[in-house]
Amino acid sequence: MDLDVQKKNLIEELGVHLEKDNLAPLAARIMATLILSGKKGVTFDELVCNLQAGKSTVSTHLDHLQNTKRVKYFTKPGDRKRYFIIDPNLVLNVMDELLNKWENEKKLHLKIREYKQQCNKRAEETGEFQFDLEFQDDFLTFLEETSNAVRKFKSKYISRNK
Amino acid sequence: MDLDVQKKNLIEELGVHLEKDNLAPLAARIMATLILSGKKGVTFDELVCNLQAGKSTVSTHLDHLQNTKRVKYFTKPGDRKRYFIIDPNLVLNVMDELLNKWENEKKLHLKIREYKQQCNKRAEETGEFQFDLEFQDDFLTFLEETSNAVRKFKSKYISRNK
DNA sequence: CCCTTAGTTCGGAGGTTTCCGAACTAACCT
DNA sequence: AGGTTAGTTCGGAAACCTCCGAACTAAGGG
DSSP states (O other), rough: HHHHHHHHHHHHHHHHHHHHHTHHHHHHHHHHHTTTTTTEEEEHHHHHHHTTOHHHHHHHHHHHHTTTTSSEEEEEETEEEEEEEEETTTHHHHHHHHHHHHHHHHHHHHHHHHHHHHHHHHHTTTOOOOOTHHHHHHHHHHHHHHHHHHHHHHHHHHHTTT | HHHHHHHHHHHHHHHHHHHHTTTHHHHHHHHHHTTGGGGGEHHHHHHHHHHTTTHHHHHHHHHHHHHTTTTEEEEEEEEEEEEEEEEETTHHHHHHHHHHHHHHHHHHHHHHHHHHHHHHHHTTTTTOOOOOOOHHHHHHHHHHHHHHHHHHHHHHHHHOOO
Protein backbone atom coordinates (compact mmCIF):
# COMPACT_ATOMS: atom_id res chain seq x y z
CA MET A 1 0.00 0.00 0.00
CA ASP A 2 1.07 3.57 -0.66
CA LEU A 3 3.01 4.93 2.28
CA ASP A 4 1.29 8.33 2.13
CA VAL A 5 -2.14 6.78 2.30
CA GLN A 6 -0.95 4.57 5.12
CA LYS A 7 0.31 7.63 6.97
CA LYS A 8 -2.96 9.50 6.58
CA ASN A 9 -4.91 6.54 7.90
CA LEU A 10 -2.56 6.11 10.82
CA ILE A 11 -2.80 9.81 11.71
CA GLU A 12 -6.56 9.48 11.85
CA GLU A 13 -6.51 6.25 13.84
CA LEU A 14 -3.88 7.48 16.26
CA GLY A 15 -5.69 10.80 16.50
CA VAL A 16 -8.92 9.17 17.57
CA HIS A 17 -7.03 7.20 20.16
CA LEU A 18 -5.22 10.24 21.54
CA GLU A 19 -8.49 12.11 21.96
CA LYS A 20 -9.23 9.77 24.83
CA ASP A 21 -6.60 11.48 26.95
CA ASN A 22 -8.55 14.74 27.09
CA LEU A 23 -7.03 16.19 23.94
CA ALA A 24 -9.13 18.27 21.55
CA PRO A 25 -9.58 16.59 18.16
CA LEU A 26 -7.16 18.90 16.43
CA ALA A 27 -4.58 18.70 19.20
CA ALA A 28 -4.74 14.92 18.85
CA ARG A 29 -4.19 15.17 15.07
CA ILE A 30 -1.17 17.40 15.67
CA MET A 31 0.33 14.89 18.09
CA ALA A 32 -0.38 12.06 15.66
CA THR A 33 1.24 13.96 12.79
CA LEU A 34 4.36 14.64 14.83
CA ILE A 35 4.58 11.03 16.02
CA LEU A 36 4.30 9.82 12.43
CA SER A 37 6.79 12.31 11.02
CA GLY A 38 9.74 11.64 13.28
CA LYS A 39 12.79 13.67 14.11
CA LYS A 40 12.91 15.75 10.95
CA GLY A 41 10.14 17.90 12.42
CA VAL A 42 7.00 19.47 10.97
CA THR A 43 6.58 23.20 10.44
CA PHE A 44 3.66 25.31 11.54
CA ASP A 45 2.64 25.81 7.93
CA GLU A 46 2.76 22.13 7.11
CA LEU A 47 0.48 21.44 10.07
CA VAL A 48 -1.98 24.12 8.92
CA CYS A 49 -2.01 22.76 5.36
CA ASN A 50 -1.99 19.03 6.07
CA LEU A 51 -4.65 19.21 8.78
CA GLN A 52 -6.64 21.85 6.90
CA ALA A 53 -7.02 23.87 10.06
CA GLY A 54 -6.91 27.58 10.90
CA LYS A 55 -3.58 29.12 11.84
CA SER A 56 -4.99 30.36 15.11
CA THR A 57 -6.26 26.92 16.02
CA VAL A 58 -2.91 25.30 15.35
CA SER A 59 -1.11 28.07 17.24
CA THR A 60 -3.27 27.69 20.33
CA HIS A 61 -3.02 23.91 20.42
CA LEU A 62 0.75 23.93 19.87
CA ASP A 63 1.01 26.31 22.80
CA HIS A 64 -0.96 23.98 25.00
CA LEU A 65 0.98 20.91 23.85
CA GLN A 66 4.23 22.62 24.72
CA ASN A 67 2.99 23.70 28.14
CA THR A 68 2.02 20.13 28.94
CA LYS A 69 5.43 18.86 27.82
CA ARG A 70 4.17 16.84 24.89
CA VAL A 71 5.77 18.80 22.08
CA LYS A 72 8.97 20.75 21.44
CA TYR A 73 10.47 22.57 18.48
CA PHE A 74 13.92 23.27 17.09
CA THR A 75 15.09 25.82 14.58
CA LYS A 76 17.68 25.84 11.83
CA PRO A 77 20.19 28.68 11.55
CA GLY A 78 19.06 31.16 8.92
CA ASP A 79 15.52 29.77 8.88
CA ARG A 80 12.78 31.45 10.83
CA LYS A 81 10.48 28.45 10.74
CA ARG A 82 9.91 26.26 13.79
CA TYR A 83 10.26 22.54 13.35
CA PHE A 84 7.95 20.78 15.76
CA ILE A 85 8.68 17.32 17.14
CA ILE A 86 7.26 15.32 20.00
CA ASP A 87 9.10 16.04 23.23
CA PRO A 88 12.02 13.58 23.46
CA ASN A 89 11.04 13.06 27.10
CA LEU A 90 7.40 12.32 26.33
CA VAL A 91 7.55 8.76 27.65
CA LEU A 92 9.12 10.02 30.85
CA ASN A 93 6.65 12.89 31.18
CA VAL A 94 3.68 10.60 30.66
CA MET A 95 5.00 8.27 33.34
CA ASP A 96 5.46 11.14 35.78
CA GLU A 97 1.92 12.31 35.16
CA LEU A 98 0.58 8.83 35.78
CA LEU A 99 2.58 8.46 38.99
CA ASN A 100 1.39 11.85 40.20
CA LYS A 101 -2.24 11.07 39.50
CA TRP A 102 -1.98 7.75 41.30
CA GLU A 103 -0.22 9.37 44.24
CA ASN A 104 -3.12 11.78 44.70
CA GLU A 105 -5.56 8.93 44.32
CA LYS A 106 -3.76 7.03 47.06
CA LYS A 107 -3.91 9.97 49.46
CA LEU A 108 -7.61 10.37 48.83
CA HIS A 109 -8.37 6.71 49.42
CA LEU A 110 -6.37 6.79 52.65
CA LYS A 111 -8.47 9.73 53.83
CA ILE A 112 -11.65 7.86 52.92
CA ARG A 113 -10.41 4.74 54.66
CA GLU A 114 -9.83 6.70 57.82
CA TYR A 115 -13.30 8.24 57.62
CA LYS A 116 -14.86 4.81 57.24
CA GLN A 117 -12.90 3.46 60.18
CA GLN A 118 -14.16 6.29 62.35
CA CYS A 119 -17.70 5.54 61.27
CA ASN A 120 -17.32 1.90 62.14
CA LYS A 121 -15.82 2.72 65.55
CA ARG A 122 -18.76 4.97 66.31
CA ALA A 123 -21.14 2.24 65.19
CA GLU A 124 -19.54 -0.35 67.42
CA GLU A 125 -21.92 0.55 70.25
CA THR A 126 -25.01 -0.05 68.18
CA GLY A 127 -23.39 -3.08 66.60
CA GLU A 128 -24.09 -2.20 62.97
CA PHE A 129 -20.95 -1.92 60.91
CA GLN A 130 -21.54 0.13 57.86
CA PHE A 131 -18.32 -0.42 55.97
CA ASP A 132 -15.99 -3.16 55.12
CA LEU A 133 -12.73 -1.54 54.16
CA GLU A 134 -12.04 -4.11 51.47
CA PHE A 135 -12.84 -1.81 48.59
CA GLN A 136 -10.48 0.89 49.77
CA ASP A 137 -7.77 -1.63 50.61
CA ASP A 138 -8.05 -3.34 47.23
CA PHE A 139 -7.82 -0.06 45.43
CA LEU A 140 -4.85 1.04 47.52
CA THR A 141 -2.97 -2.18 46.82
CA PHE A 142 -3.80 -1.86 43.16
CA LEU A 143 -2.41 1.67 43.04
CA GLU A 144 0.64 0.68 45.05
CA GLU A 145 1.56 -2.23 42.81
CA THR A 146 1.00 -0.50 39.47
CA SER A 147 2.89 2.56 40.70
CA ASN A 148 5.80 0.31 41.61
CA ALA A 149 5.78 -1.29 38.18
CA VAL A 150 5.90 2.11 36.52
CA ARG A 151 8.63 3.37 38.83
CA LYS A 152 10.69 0.27 38.13
CA PHE A 153 10.35 0.74 34.41
CA LYS A 154 11.12 4.43 34.77
CA SER A 155 14.49 3.90 36.46
CA LYS A 156 15.39 1.20 33.95
CA TYR A 157 14.46 3.59 31.18
CA ILE A 158 16.47 6.45 32.66
CA SER A 159 19.65 4.42 33.11
CA ARG A 160 19.34 2.98 29.61
CA ASN A 161 18.90 6.37 27.99
CA LYS A 162 21.75 8.07 29.83
CA MET B 1 -14.62 16.71 63.45
CA ASP B 2 -18.26 15.94 62.73
CA LEU B 3 -18.58 12.83 60.59
CA ASP B 4 -21.32 14.34 58.44
CA VAL B 5 -19.25 17.38 57.59
CA GLN B 6 -16.31 15.12 56.86
CA LYS B 7 -18.47 13.07 54.54
CA LYS B 8 -19.69 16.11 52.64
CA ASN B 9 -16.13 17.34 52.16
CA LEU B 10 -14.94 13.94 51.03
CA ILE B 11 -17.79 13.64 48.52
CA GLU B 12 -16.77 16.95 47.03
CA GLU B 13 -13.06 16.12 46.99
CA LEU B 14 -13.58 12.63 45.60
CA GLY B 15 -16.09 14.06 43.13
CA VAL B 16 -13.59 16.52 41.72
CA HIS B 17 -11.09 13.71 41.38
CA LEU B 18 -13.51 11.40 39.62
CA GLU B 19 -14.40 14.09 37.08
CA LYS B 20 -10.95 13.55 35.62
CA ASP B 21 -12.04 10.17 34.24
CA ASN B 22 -14.51 11.76 31.83
CA LEU B 23 -17.42 11.74 34.25
CA ALA B 24 -19.92 14.60 34.27
CA PRO B 25 -19.80 16.59 37.53
CA LEU B 26 -23.03 15.11 38.79
CA ALA B 27 -22.12 11.57 37.78
CA ALA B 28 -18.90 12.01 39.75
CA ARG B 29 -20.85 13.19 42.82
CA ILE B 30 -23.12 10.17 42.56
CA MET B 31 -20.13 7.81 42.45
CA ALA B 32 -18.55 9.65 45.39
CA THR B 33 -21.75 9.43 47.41
CA LEU B 34 -22.06 5.70 46.78
CA ILE B 35 -18.40 5.09 47.64
CA LEU B 36 -18.81 6.98 50.89
CA SER B 37 -22.07 5.32 51.87
CA GLY B 38 -21.07 1.68 51.62
CA LYS B 39 -23.06 -1.46 51.30
CA LYS B 40 -26.30 -0.22 52.84
CA GLY B 41 -27.06 1.51 49.53
CA VAL B 42 -28.49 4.90 48.65
CA THR B 43 -31.94 5.39 47.15
CA PHE B 44 -32.78 7.45 44.09
CA ASP B 45 -34.60 9.97 46.25
CA GLU B 46 -31.71 10.35 48.66
CA LEU B 47 -29.41 11.07 45.74
CA VAL B 48 -31.82 13.68 44.37
CA CYS B 49 -32.15 15.37 47.77
CA ASN B 50 -28.56 15.15 48.96
CA LEU B 51 -27.05 16.30 45.69
CA GLN B 52 -29.84 18.82 45.08
CA ALA B 53 -30.21 17.66 41.51
CA GLY B 54 -33.12 17.08 39.16
CA LYS B 55 -34.69 13.63 39.07
CA SER B 56 -34.09 13.36 35.33
CA THR B 57 -30.44 14.19 35.73
CA VAL B 58 -29.92 11.57 38.41
CA SER B 59 -31.89 9.04 36.38
CA THR B 60 -29.79 9.58 33.24
CA HIS B 61 -26.48 9.43 35.06
CA LEU B 62 -27.43 6.34 37.02
CA ASP B 63 -28.31 4.70 33.72
CA HIS B 64 -24.94 5.54 32.29
CA LEU B 65 -23.08 4.46 35.41
CA GLN B 66 -24.83 1.10 35.28
CA ASN B 67 -24.07 0.63 31.59
CA THR B 68 -20.39 1.25 32.24
CA LYS B 69 -20.41 -1.25 35.12
CA ARG B 70 -19.64 1.24 37.84
CA VAL B 71 -22.89 1.03 39.76
CA LYS B 72 -25.49 -1.60 40.69
CA TYR B 73 -28.63 -1.67 42.76
CA PHE B 74 -30.49 -4.12 44.94
CA THR B 75 -34.06 -4.14 46.19
CA LYS B 76 -35.76 -5.21 49.39
CA PRO B 77 -38.89 -7.38 49.31
CA GLY B 78 -42.00 -5.27 49.71
CA ASP B 79 -40.10 -2.08 48.96
CA ARG B 80 -40.20 -0.57 45.52
CA LYS B 81 -37.16 1.62 46.04
CA ARG B 82 -33.81 0.83 44.47
CA TYR B 83 -30.77 0.84 46.70
CA PHE B 84 -27.76 1.88 44.70
CA ILE B 85 -24.25 0.70 45.52
CA ILE B 86 -20.98 0.74 43.66
CA ASP B 87 -20.58 -2.37 41.55
CA PRO B 88 -18.86 -5.02 43.72
CA ASN B 89 -16.65 -5.77 40.72
CA LEU B 90 -15.64 -2.14 40.17
CA VAL B 91 -11.96 -2.78 40.85
CA LEU B 92 -12.00 -5.67 38.43
CA ASN B 93 -13.93 -3.71 35.81
CA VAL B 94 -11.55 -0.78 36.04
CA MET B 95 -8.60 -3.11 35.59
CA ASP B 96 -10.20 -4.73 32.56
CA GLU B 97 -10.83 -1.33 31.01
CA LEU B 98 -7.21 -0.34 31.58
CA LEU B 99 -5.93 -3.58 30.10
CA ASN B 100 -8.18 -3.19 27.09
CA LYS B 101 -7.10 0.38 26.47
CA TRP B 102 -3.45 -0.59 26.70
CA GLU B 103 -3.99 -3.58 24.41
CA ASN B 104 -5.39 -1.30 21.71
CA GLU B 105 -2.56 1.12 22.28
CA LYS B 106 -0.07 -1.69 21.78
CA LYS B 107 -1.66 -2.77 18.51
CA LEU B 108 -1.60 0.79 17.25
CA HIS B 109 2.05 1.30 18.14
CA LEU B 110 2.94 -1.96 16.42
CA LYS B 111 1.20 -0.75 13.26
CA ILE B 112 3.05 2.53 13.47
CA ARG B 113 6.34 0.73 14.03
CA GLU B 114 5.77 -1.30 10.93
CA TYR B 115 4.96 1.81 8.90
CA LYS B 116 8.16 3.49 10.08
CA GLN B 117 10.21 0.43 9.22
CA GLN B 118 8.80 0.43 5.70
CA CYS B 119 9.66 4.11 5.37
CA ASN B 120 13.21 3.47 6.49
CA LYS B 121 13.59 0.57 4.09
CA ARG B 122 12.42 2.73 1.21
CA ALA B 123 14.83 5.45 2.30
CA GLU B 124 17.78 3.08 2.39
CA GLU B 125 18.53 3.85 -1.26
CA THR B 126 18.78 7.57 -0.67
CA GLY B 127 20.58 6.94 2.61
CA GLU B 128 18.44 9.21 4.79
CA PHE B 129 16.77 7.38 7.63
CA GLN B 130 13.81 9.26 8.90
CA PHE B 131 12.93 7.28 11.98
CA ASP B 132 14.60 5.67 14.86
CA LEU B 133 12.15 3.23 16.29
CA GLU B 134 13.18 3.96 19.86
CA PHE B 135 10.09 5.93 20.73
CA GLN B 136 7.75 3.19 19.59
CA ASP B 137 9.83 0.50 21.25
CA ASP B 138 10.01 2.39 24.53
CA PHE B 139 6.29 2.90 24.55
CA LEU B 140 5.64 -0.72 23.69
CA THR B 141 7.87 -1.96 26.50
CA PHE B 142 6.20 0.46 28.86
CA LEU B 143 2.76 -0.83 27.93
CA GLU B 144 3.91 -4.43 28.11
CA GLU B 145 5.37 -4.10 31.59
CA THR B 146 2.55 -2.13 33.16
CA SER B 147 -0.01 -4.46 31.60
CA ASN B 148 1.82 -7.39 33.15
CA ALA B 149 1.78 -5.73 36.54
CA VAL B 150 -1.96 -5.17 36.34
CA ARG B 151 -2.60 -8.71 35.10
CA LYS B 152 -0.55 -10.11 37.95
CA PHE B 153 -2.50 -8.12 40.49
CA LYS B 154 -5.75 -9.08 38.81
CA SER B 155 -5.20 -12.81 39.15
CA LYS B 156 -4.05 -12.38 42.75
CA TYR B 157 -7.19 -10.35 43.39
CA ILE B 158 -9.45 -12.91 41.77
CA SER B 159 -8.07 -15.88 43.67
CA ARG B 160 -8.22 -13.97 46.95
CA ASN B 161 -11.85 -12.95 46.46
CA LYS B 162 -13.12 -16.36 45.41
C1' DC C 1 -60.94 3.66 39.93
C1' DC C 2 -58.21 7.16 41.66
C1' DC C 3 -54.09 8.36 44.45
C1' DT C 4 -49.40 7.88 45.71
C1' DT C 5 -44.70 6.42 44.98
C1' DA C 6 -40.73 5.63 42.11
C1' DG C 7 -38.83 6.52 38.67
C1' DT C 8 -38.21 7.56 32.90
C1' DT C 9 -38.50 10.30 28.64
C1' DC C 10 -38.40 14.47 26.14
C1' DG C 11 -37.52 19.30 24.70
C1' DG C 12 -34.84 22.67 25.52
C1' DA C 13 -31.92 26.43 28.45
C1' DG C 14 -27.34 27.63 29.72
C1' DG C 15 -22.52 26.83 29.81
C1' DT C 16 -18.31 25.14 27.83
C1' DT C 17 -15.21 23.58 24.04
C1' DT C 18 -13.42 23.86 19.74
C1' DC C 19 -12.47 26.10 15.96
C1' DC C 20 -12.24 29.97 12.81
C1' DG C 21 -10.99 34.48 10.26
C1' DA C 22 -9.47 39.17 10.62
C1' DA C 23 -6.42 42.08 12.43
C1' DC C 24 -2.14 42.35 14.50
C1' DT C 25 3.16 41.85 15.75
C1' DA C 26 7.87 40.82 14.88
C1' DA C 27 11.69 39.84 12.12
C1' DC C 28 14.02 39.52 8.13
C1' DC C 29 14.72 40.92 2.98
C1' DT C 30 15.26 44.35 -0.67
C1' DA D 1 10.38 52.38 3.73
C1' DG D 2 7.68 48.68 1.94
C1' DG D 3 6.96 43.73 1.31
C1' DT D 4 7.13 39.01 2.75
C1' DT D 5 7.19 35.33 6.09
C1' DA D 6 5.98 33.29 10.43
C1' DG D 7 3.39 33.23 13.50
C1' DT D 8 -0.06 35.40 17.82
C1' DT D 9 -4.22 37.54 19.78
C1' DC D 10 -8.98 38.41 19.94
C1' DG D 11 -14.03 38.10 19.32
C1' DG D 12 -17.31 35.32 18.08
C1' DA D 13 -19.87 31.17 15.57
C1' DA D 14 -21.10 26.35 15.81
C1' DA D 15 -21.29 22.18 18.15
C1' DC D 16 -21.48 19.78 22.16
C1' DC D 17 -22.27 18.75 27.12
C1' DT D 18 -24.80 19.06 31.36
C1' DC D 19 -28.65 19.73 33.63
C1' DC D 20 -33.44 20.91 34.32
C1' DG D 21 -38.73 20.75 34.71
C1' DA D 22 -42.98 19.06 32.87
C1' DA D 23 -45.31 15.44 31.30
C1' DC D 24 -45.36 10.66 31.26
C1' DT D 25 -45.37 5.37 32.71
C1' DA D 26 -45.74 1.62 35.83
C1' DA D 27 -46.87 -0.60 40.06
C1' DG D 28 -49.13 -0.89 44.41
C1' DG D 29 -52.63 0.81 48.08
C1' DG D 30 -57.24 2.12 49.59
